[in-house]
Amino acid sequence: MSEAAANWYKEELMLADESYVRFHVRYGGVGGNIPGFSLGLSLEQPMQIHTAIKINNITFYIEDADAWYFDEKNLVITLNDQLNEPQFSYEAA
Helix, strand or coil: CCHHHHHHHHHHCCCCCCEEEEEEEEECCCCCCCCCEEEEEECCCCCCEEEEEEECCEEEEEEHHHHHHHCCEEEEEEEECCCCEEEEEEEEC
16 A cells, blocks of 8 residues: 555545444455456455555455455555646556
8 A cells, every 4th residue: 555545545534533434345346356256445444454554544455255365465555746636556476
């Protein structure tokens, strides 16, 4: 997660310090890591964190239950400056 992308989420979602942003797998959508699935997000407290990063007092995380979607891949979130929105890519772990 780039700092620019983290700041975009903080501003767009009007997040207070110490907030949690969960990236979760959802059925449907386009552009995901596995055809037929895509990423969604929700603002909720973690239950069993698989992976997390804290940037500017916001914790972005993935739960253990969704780890299968990222098997052998790392999720990379950057800010697309032209569209002014987050951009997701998946790199080999």
